[in-house]
Amino acid sequence: MKSILLRGGRVIDPANRIDGTFDVLAIDGKIVSVAPRGASAAPDGAAIVDAGRCWVVPGLIDVHVHLRDPGFPRKETIQTGLRAAAAGGFTAVAAMANTKPVNDSPEITGYMLDRAREARTARLVPVSAVTRNLEGRENVDYRAMAKAGARLFSDDGMPVDDENVLARAMREIAALGYAISLHEEDRGLSCNGAVNAGTVAARLGVTAYPNIAEAARVRRDLALAQETGAAVHIAHVSTRESLDLVREARRRGAHVTCEVTPHHMALDESAVLRWGPNAKMNPPLRAAHDVAALHDAIADGLIDIIATDHAPHDPESKHLGQLAGFFDTREAAPRLPAHAAGLFADCANGVVGLETSLGLAMDLVHRSLIGAPRLVEMMSLNPARLLRIDAGTLTAGAPADITVIDPNFDWTVEPERFRSKSRNTPFAGVRLLGKAILTIVDGEIVYDGRSGDE
Numbered sequence: 001m002k003s004i005l006l007r008g009g010r011v012i013d014p015a016n017r018i019d020g021t022f023d024v025l026a027i028d029g030k031i032v033s034v035a036p037r038g039a040s041a042a043p044d045g046a047a048i049v050d051a052g053r054c055w056v057v058p059g060l061i062d063v064h065v066h067l068r069d070p071g072f073p074r075k076e077t078i079q080t081g082l083r084a085a086a087a088g089g090f091t092a093v094a095a096m097a098n099t100k101p102v103n104d105s106p107e108i109t110g111y112m113l114d115r116a117r118e119a120r121t122a123r124l125v126p127v128s129a130v131t132r133n134l135e136g137r138e139n140v141d142y143r144a145m146a147k148a149g150a151r152l153f154s155d156d157g158m159p160v161d162d163e164n165v166l167a168r169a170m171r172e173i174a175a176l177g178y179a180i181s182l183h184e185e186d187r188g189l190s191c192n193g194a195v196n197a198g199t200v201a202a203r204l205g206v207t208a209y210p211n212i213a214e215a216a217r218v219r220r221d222l223a224l225a226q227e228t229g230a231a232v233h234i235a236h237v238s239t240r241e242s243l244d245l246v247r248e249a250r251r252r253g254a255h256v257t258c259e260v261t262p263h264h265m266a267l268d269e270s271a272v273l274r275w276g277p278n279a280k281m282n283p284p285l286r287a288a289h290d291v292a293a294l295h296d297a298i299a300d301g302l303i304d305i306i307a308t309d310h311a312p313h314d315p316e317s318k319h320l321g322q323l324a325g326f327f328d329t330r331e332a333a334p335r336l337p338a339h340a341a342g343l344f345a346d347c348a349n350g351v352v353g354l355e356t357s358l359g360l361a362m363d364l365v366h367r368s369l370i371g372a373p374r375l376v377e378m379m380s381l382n383p384a385r386l387l388r389i390d391a392g393t394l395t396a397g398a399p400a401d402i403t404v405i406d407p408n409f410d411w412t413v414e415p416e417r418f419r420s421k422s423r424n425t426p427f428a429g430v431r432l433l434g435k436a437i438l439t440i441v442d443g444e445i446v447y448d449g450r451s452g453d454e
């Protein structure tokens, strides 16, 4: 019988309103007790960890990652993606459906779960597509997907344009008891824009992606949610207008939750001038006033979840070679010549995030925007609730998925050391305070960063 005793850490378990110094004992993959220091006797042979000066929290969960498997092993595989997750403190991640083939069948869901089991690290929670092949036309068999193991439904990467298809999806998914996660983009308004509509897009001479492209869809879909009674989750909210709509819908009683990414809260559009393709994503980094609105919405509890939208890409997909001459991380880029602006618009969207998410989120606590328990709610409890999985707490009997965080671990982001196969991050060289030093899944240590130089 394997067991582990975490001694004397600051245990933060918001579901049970616990925040204090305790010992946590897990036996055979289950939490046994959270007890005053020294009160629990460890069984013979137990691994004993001194967690003093650390936080001991229910395992972190990311509800929005792209693991590129099946289909794009040059960018990421389930194995490398889950190892990156564990190194970032995540015990479970929800893998989006825009793989190749798309996860719209129980066979692909089964493939993902099999690969994850073999990896023996963080858990994978499959996300089912909403529409067949993400084409927006034909509803997937949601019941079959849930039976195969899907716990969230999303066409992420693509919006669902057709209202009838979406309303039917909302009704059927709600009847099964699950939530639908929405990538909110009116493509008639985003026009394949490369950068937020504002001074940076104008300076670079690239196509602009306005706030209204997101907010118009949020407005439509919250009306549909109200009409259908469905639980909807707004993915990667990025604009002040979207936040206002979520606030208003919640007041009216809609079942709406939303997430923010670490990059949308940590950076504004000006980062594109230095980081170029590695700061290009969809939705784009927004104006400083939108970032301020995101911070306000984090502080007042409107935003439920921090999720990475981990989007690994190889240098070729980002056109890094061809655009290298225009972007220098030390100074702002000049206006791009037309061919470079075209290449920039064409380069793949997204950034990796699993290994930097916690460090960036810790900044919210260090700056007292939120307290540590709220951070744990946003990165563990609320994600578990969205996914309807038995996780996010340290309740006796729950799976022993635990993250040990050193809140003052001082480190610098070095992309070449990522477990992820990809390096597309705008945070290279950034100094962060706070890091997971132990990630425990099912009572087993799957990541150990205690030595500091792993």
Ligand SMILES: [Zn+2]
Residues within 6 Å of the ligand: 156, 157, 158, 183, 235, 236, 282, 283
């Ligand atoms: Zn998306």
